[in-house]
Amino acid sequence: MELSQFIMQFVNGLNVGSIYALIALGYTMVYGIAKLINFAHGDLIMVGSYGVFYFYTVLKLPLWIAIVLAILLCVILGALIEKIAYKPLRKASKISLLITAIGMSYLLQSTFQLIFTANPKVFPNFINLPALKLGDILIGANYYLTFLISIFLLIALNILVKHTKVGRAMRAVSQDAGAAQLMGIDVDKTISITFMIGSGLAAIAGILYCCLYPVVSPYLGAVPGIKAFIAAVLGGIGSIPGAVLGAFILGMVEVMSKAYLSSALSDTIVFSILIIMLIFKPSGILGKNLKEKV
Amino acid sequence: MLKVKDLAVKYGMIEAVKGVSFQVKKGEIVSLIGANGAGKTTIMHALSKLIDYEGEVFLEDKNISKLKAFQIVKESLAQVPERRRVFSDMSVEENLKLGAYLNSNNQEIQSDMEKVYKYFPRLSERKNQLAGTLSGGEQQMLAMARALMSRPKILLLDEPSMGLAPLLIKEIFNIIQEINKNGTTILLVEQNAKMALAISDYAYVLETGKIILEGSGKQLSDSQEVKKAYLGG
Numbered sequence: 001m002e003l004s005q006f007i008m009q010f011v012n013g014l015n016v017g018s019i020y021a022l023i024a025l026g027y028t029m030v031y032g033i034a035k036l037i038n039f040a041h042g043d044l045i046m047v048g049s050y051g052v053f054y055f056y057t058v059l060k061l062p063l064w065i066a067i068v069l070a071i072l073l074c075v076i077l078g079a080l081i082e083k084i085a086y087k088p089l090r091k092a093s094k095i096s097l098l099i100t101a102i103g104m105s106y107l108l109q110s111t112f113q114l115i116f117t118a119n120p121k122v123f124p125n126f127i128n129l130p131a132l133k134l135g136d137i138l139i140g141a142n143y144y145l146t147f148l149i150s151i152f153l154l155i156a157l158n159i160l161v162k163h164t165k166v167g168r169a170m171r172a173v174s175q176d177a178g179a180a181q182l183m184g185i186d187v188d189k190t191i192s193i194t195f196m197i198g199s200g201l202a203a204i205a206g207i208l209y210c211c212l213y214p215v216v217s218p219y220l221g222a223v224p225g226i227k228a229f230i231a232a233v234l235g236g237i238g239s240i241p242g243a244v245l246g247a248f249i250l251g252m253v254e255v256m257s258k259a260y261l262s263s264a265l266s267d268t269i270v271f272s273i274l275i276i277m278l279i280f281k282p283s284g285i286l287g288k289n290l291k292e293k294v
Numbered sequence: 295m296l297k298v299k300d301l302a303v304k305y306g307m308i309e310a311v312k313g314v315s316f317q318v319k320k321g322e323i324v325s326l327i328g329a330n331g332a333g334k335t336t337i338m339h340a341l342s343k344l345i346d347y348e349g350e351v352f353l354e355d356k357n358i359s360k361l362k363a364f365q366i367v368k369e370s371l372a373q374v375p376e377r378r379r380v381f382s383d384m385s386v387e388e389n390l391k392l393g394a395y396l397n398s399n400n401q402e403i404q405s406d407m408e409k410v411y412k413y414f415p416r417l418s419e420r421k422n423q424l425a426g427t428l429s430g431g432e433q434q435m436l437a438m439a440r441a442l443m444s445r446p447k448i449l450l451l452d453e454p455s456m457g458l459a460p461l462l463i464k465e466i467f468n469i470i471q472e473i474n475k476n477g478t479t480i481l482l483v484e485q486n487a488k489m490a491l492a493i494s495d496y497a498y499v500l501e502t503g504k505i506i507l508e509g510s511g512k513q514l515s516d517s518q519e520v521k522k523a524y525l526g527g
Contacts, residue, residue, distance in 0.1 A: 165391075165395070168384075168388060168391060168392055168395075169392075169395065171381070171383070171384065172381055172384075172392050175381050175382070175383055175384075176379050176381065178344050178375070178379070179375060179379040179380075179381065180392075181342070181343075181344060181363035181364050181367075182342055182344075182363070182367065182372070182373050182375060182379075182441075183364075183367065183392045183393055183395045183396075183440070183444070184364050184365075184367030184368060184395045184396040184444060185364055185392075185395055186362075186364045187363075187364070
């Protein structure tokens with residue numbers, strides 16, 4: 001196989017991986033802190049993309065304002081979902097939470113179908129930067145931008161979680177919410193902030209995803225959402241570095257299997273990895289072997 | 295300092311604490327002693343509002359029974375919970391910073407940190423070590439240091455002796471007395487009645503969710519009933 005083609009596929013894998021990473025972080029952070037698989041998280045990707053479509057294409061607002069508004073929309077929506085749907089169930093059984101999350105996912109999809117119809121919309125193409133030329137390899141602007149933005153966000157998030165007061169509070173709540181309260185930490189507020197950060201990242205991931213595949217539909221979030229969820233489980237749900245690692249592995253496997261094996265089999269391979277992982281190391285690559293607290 | 299009136303806690307149908315009233319005077323060490331299941335830890339959890347309860351709790355004449363757990367820390371009540379519950383994936387220093395969560399003055403935090411390192415020099419040697427890798431005694435010290443970082447007027451200690459070697463228990467109890475001498479009021483819950491009574495100004499004996507006896511530390515250690523039930527004859 002030609003080297004230049006392999007490099008192209010590698011770049012492609014990094015891109016898909018970095019988008020999955022942004023989404024997977026939302027899953028893993030929310031799980032870490034609220035012990036909840038937020039299945040509506042994937043749909044925030046869709047909300048973010050519709051946001052840009054609506055503010056930019058329909059309302060014709062300037063691009064940067066449209067993007068900022070779309071992210072804000074998701075941040076607020078994420079906080080609202082937590083407050084309305086999940087917070088009242090904080091002491092309920094896990095299965096109730098899970099079903100609520102699935103219901104929330106359908107609610108978002110149906111709402112956006114009602115507003116924008118089921119017909120896919122064309123996502124605006126707004127990246128007009130020149131392609132990057134490495135020898136005889138051309139890397140499109142949307143590719144390297146996706147990668148750079150994701151890496152920047154991953155680093156920023158890492159600093160936030162490791163070195164700020166908010167980040168310390170988030171880690172404290174995820175380790176022992178009761179003890180965190182004894183420190184004077186407002187657990188509800190911290191959970192809310194976590195949802196907001198996760199939702200903001202999902203919005204950005206959605207916008208980047210649509211820069212690569214420029215079609216917006218109400219079900220847009222389902223596939224990248226579930227893939228990112230697999231990435232989070234693969235890396236060890238609850239672990240932030242795990243989610244990033246899982247996402248890049250998954251992105252790479254997906255792209256490479258599409259390129260060199262068969263595009264029809266690609267998803268089969270991805271899901272098989274999940275199943276194999278769950279059989280042999282259910283806690284994930286970087287996850288801890290903690291017993292479930294019930 | 296702390297006044298508890300008719301505090302009752304129910305877990306479903308079971309009444310774990312059946313209306314207890316007691317008080318802790320400023321500057322004193324007061325202990326609640328009793329066997330396993332008497333309701334000691336339940337009372338401690340209630341005082342920090344980790345669980346809901348009936349009855350009223352006053353801290354320096356302010357009713358704190360309607361406050362949420364994180365707000366109670368603002369009222370200068372700190373708790374060292376049973377089994378320490380340090381944040382094991384974080385360093386000693388990070389644990390201390392979390393203890394000072396409500397304080398946003400970095401200079402104060404630094405000077406408080408130096409103060410707690412004076413009580414617990416061993417912690418300063420290990421400040422970059424993960425809390426989970428500390429020994430049981432060191433974790434107990436860390437939990438106490440962490441609670442002190444919030445500058446409490448009253449410190450609640452739940453079973454500080456649990457699982458520690460006798461020599462270490464002695465060391466911990468000496469430090470408790472020292473903290474008290476430096477102006478912090480202390481409410482202590484202990485199964486180790488002998489040690490607790492020895493350092494207490496006043497004590498209450500708890501049995502199946504009720505206070506059955508009270509008196510000064512000395513009175514209770516001399517009492518026949520307490521001797522029989524808790525001090526091994």
